[in-house]
Amino acid sequence: DTEVTQTPKHLVMGMTNKKSLKCEQHMGHRAMYWYKQKAKKPPELMFVYSYEKLSINESVPSRFSPECPNSSLLNLHLHALQPEDSALYLCASSPQRVSNTGELFFGEGSRLTVL
Amino acid sequence: QQQVKQSPQSLIVQKGGISIINCAYENTAFDYFPWYQQFPGKGPALLIAIRPDVSEKKEGRFTISFNKSAKQFSLHIMDSQPGDSATYFCAATNAYSGAGSYQLTFGKGTKLSVIP
Numbered sequence: 001d002t003e004v005t006q007t008p009k010h011l012v013m014g015m016t017n018k019k020s021l022k023c024e025q026h027m028g029h030r031a032m033y034w035y036k037q038k039a040k041k042p043p044e045l046m047f048v049y050s051y052e053k054l055s056i057n058e059s060v061p062s063r064f065s066p067e068c069p070n071s072s073l074l075n076l077h078l079h080a081l082q083p084e085d086s087a088l089y090l091c092a093s094s095p096q097r098v099s100n101t102g103e104l105f106f107g108e109g110s111r112l113t114v115l
Numbered sequence: 116q117q118q119v120k121q122s123p124q125s126l127i128v129q130k131g132g133i134s135i136i137n138c139a140y141e142n143t144a145f146d147y148f149p150w151y152q153q154f155p156g157k158g159p160a161l162l163i164a165i166r167p168d169v170s171e172k173k174e175g176r177f178t179i180s181f182n183k184s185a186k187q188f189s190l191h192i193m194d195s196q197p198g199d200s201a202t203y204f205c206a207a208t209n210a211y212s213g214a215g216s217y218q219l220t221f222g223k224g225t226k227l228s229v230i231p
Contacts, residue, residue: 004158031217042204042221043159056217090158097217102149102208104219106158 003027004107006091012113015081021110023074023091031055031097032074033104034066035090043090043106049074050096081114088112119207121222128229134192136225138205141186145207149219150179150190153202162203163190195229202226 004025013019023032031050035043048056049068057066063085065077074091088111092104120139128134138148149164165172165179165188172179178191192199205222 040224042224045218048217050217102147102164102206103161106160108156108158
């Protein structure tokens with residue numbers, strides 16, 4: 001079982017809806033990540049939080065809004081999404097910089113469908 | 116220069132055979148090279164990783180071979196099993212580029228199918 005827990009596993013939303021994806025880890029990791037993965041593609045980095053501060057925003061549209069309430073939780077708020085935003089959204093964590101070990105701990109993802 | 120090129124895109128291997136996946140990179144600042152395994156409906160998971168100061172690392176049936184001068188590395192799966200059927204991503208990261216040290220550059224992935 002993964003130690004990074006994501007909810008919900010599946011989400012269907014309309015283009016005018018507001019929804020949130022949630023991620024939780026209790027490994028004491030201080031870096032948390034949101035990735036987007038389209039079918040048959042590698043994960044694509046969206047955001048990185050380091051010590052609860054936004055460290056990297058990979059030019060993600062403002063309709064995606066990340067939040068890190070504390071060191072264990074990471075949210076991704078969704079508003080006015082487009083059908084092309086349909087994808088698997090993966091949360092990940094690492095003890096500190098991923099370059100130290102190359103290891104990210106991924107959750108199982110939230111499968112998002114935008115109608 | 117940030118790309119990691121991975122081949123083949125898909126691979127079919129008989130049970131008991133050797134699976135080989137290759138990756139190449141351009142950025143000489145990369146200094147850590149992990150491989151991730153992803154099963155359908157799951158997130159990727161670290162399989163094995165190598166630093167460029169060694170030429171080979173073996174963990175069970177999985178071996179990474181690293182050629183620093185050619186800027187290439189490969190994953191070998193010995194005695195491939197149907198349970199190894201998954202998508203494999205090579206990746207690279209750089210410890211010394213500030214914010215970049217939080218980033219993994221992934222290859223495009225190889226879908227491996229091991230047939231009985």
